[in-house]
Amino acid sequence: MRATVERSHLLKSLNHVHRVVERRNTIPILANVLLRADGGLTLKATDLDLEITETVPAEIGQAGATTVPAHILYDIVRKLPDGAEVSLDTGDGSRLEVKAGRSRFALQVLPEADFPDLTAGDFPTRFVLPASALKRLIDRTQFAISTEETRYYLNGIYLHVVTVDGKPMLRAVATDGHRLAQAQLEAPSGAEGMAGVIVPRKTVGEIQKLVEEPEAELTVEISETKIRISIGSVVLTSKLIDGTFPDYVRVIPQGNDKILKVDKATFSGAVDRVSTVSSERGRAVKLALSDGKLELSVNNPDSGSASEEIAVEYPADAIEIGFNSKYLLDVASQLESETAEFRFADPGSPTLIQDDEAGNALYVLMPMRV
Template sequence: MKVTVERAHLLKSLNHVHRVVERRNTIPILSNVLLRAEGGELKLKATDLDLEVSEAIPAMVAEPGATTVPAHMIYDIVRKLQDGAQIELATRNDGATLDLKAGRSKFALQMLPETDFPDLTAGTFGHRFSLSAADLKRLVDRTQFAISTEETRYYLNGIYFHTVEGGGELRFRAVATDGHRLAQAEMVAPHGSEGMPGIIVPRKTVGEIQKLVEDPEAKVGVEVSDSKIRLTFAAAGEGATGAVVLTSKLIDGTFPEYGRVIPQGNDKELKVDRDEFAAAVDRVSTISSERGRAVKLTVGDGRLVLTVVNPDSGSATEELAVEYESDPLDIGFNSRYLLDIAGQLETDTAVFRLADPGSPTLIHDFGQTNALYVLMPMRV
């Protein structure tokens, strides 16, 4: 193999694919990135056996061929080369070394054979549709913070995507929960998503999706099978190269019937300025204990009092003017969870629908129903 590529193209592509590679691997080939030169382009691919990212960039191919080299090492090398450099990649006849040259810089990297590199893309995808990158990012951003990190409940370690009937139309919905809080966001279902199975996309894949959405105006192609999802992020904008393709295994499990925990009869409505509320929670929680993080909300007579008491360091209170016309109520929440939810709200006013100190609370944007959050209370 002998190929020449622009540093900017190679660096951008390596940045996309090398993140999949774990720093420590017991299987040597999984530490490597696959490089394949053919037909006027260089294709790059990396995988951890659960997730695979690939991309093709324009290149001058003198001799077609393929090999694999350490992913993080070649990324660091290319990152440190001079901007605008032309990089030549050539394999030696010994079959064990890749020479990388750029200007006066020369590197010799150890290779592993391309035939050892695993392929994750086998199989057929029965459902295909596309949506804008902005819509996909919104669904992911507004729900990912609620993904569970508890490995024993593996079926909660991702976002549940599925279609539901609502308001006379089909909706495409994302849901995540860790048992303490639930986040739900939805949009009009894209054409082609009808009849797709409910799928649970793993946490690591969700993180890669967030990073790969670089142009909100671009389209993302989605393909779904019973066990895998493949997303194609179309190239767009100045200096765009080939599309980035992410293929991931899905979590093999059943997502719980989350509708049961979404309260329907909460009749106490609290409206509060989102930014003022978030800032007040942040201030009073400064003295909360790392374990407790509890903040008490006392609401009544058009005002909300936030209170935090920490036996080891003291107490804090802050008062806010709010819209509230129901009976007075004291209820406690985890302050970090409140801040996570406030950070996802889009309107200036946050709406809390409360029932009693022991029941879940519903939180959403004022005048919007495309996203909602459920938060379990704490004892305070």
């Protein structure tokens, strides 16, 4: 294999693919990136659950393929000067020679034949949508993904199609048992019959990073066990979580009649300030609501107490309810309108939070004892 590629193209591509490679690997080939010279230079990296492939323009002197340590190659290319032409040459096949200007590197290689391939199989569901639309679904829900490994079926975003007012909607849902985030958009053509799938946390994070141009279009393909996303010259293939997502609709409260409307920025600032003295473990903040005002307070026996009062729109009966302050701030940061709407039932029941205007996202928070 012999190829010459511009440093900026190679670095951008390595930046996309090398993130998949775990720093510690018990299987040596998984620490490597596959380089294939054939019409262009194709790079591929995988951790057996997630695979990213990208092809960059290159001058091919001799077709061929090899694999080299991903993080080392990335660091080498990152440290080369801007505008450098990078030459990659396997010579007799025992080493990969990397040359740029007066710099020379010889890297250990492993054979291409050992490199695993995730992409086999058919993807019966296929649809196209703007990259910004998928990123918005992910951005508004991913903070609620569970990190608890025992409930592995909550370690991702549940992507599925539902019918709302006779219209098919592509919906994303994430929950960790304490909070739930739901966002949706009009289902693109081809998505109507798709089965519900759980996209793993690591894959969700990579999709967010790959959307560098929001106006670009991406293609989503789904099979029973895998999802494949193509954006520009990058193709991400990932296994799906093999599990059943819980019936989240039962958690979303329907009859909460105590409605609070509050300026989002004012509320976030007040929560942030009073939670400064909250304990790291509990992070509890109490909301005391009465006609036209909201008092936020924190009482921590170890460090002290704090309170702040803000004017709100709240015509219902007085109520006192506690929440994790971090969860409140997470939800507030995802709301798009200037006014946040909270719907309460009682201090022990889930609370519904959404934008004041009829948006396509909603959030559910479980209260805490304070």
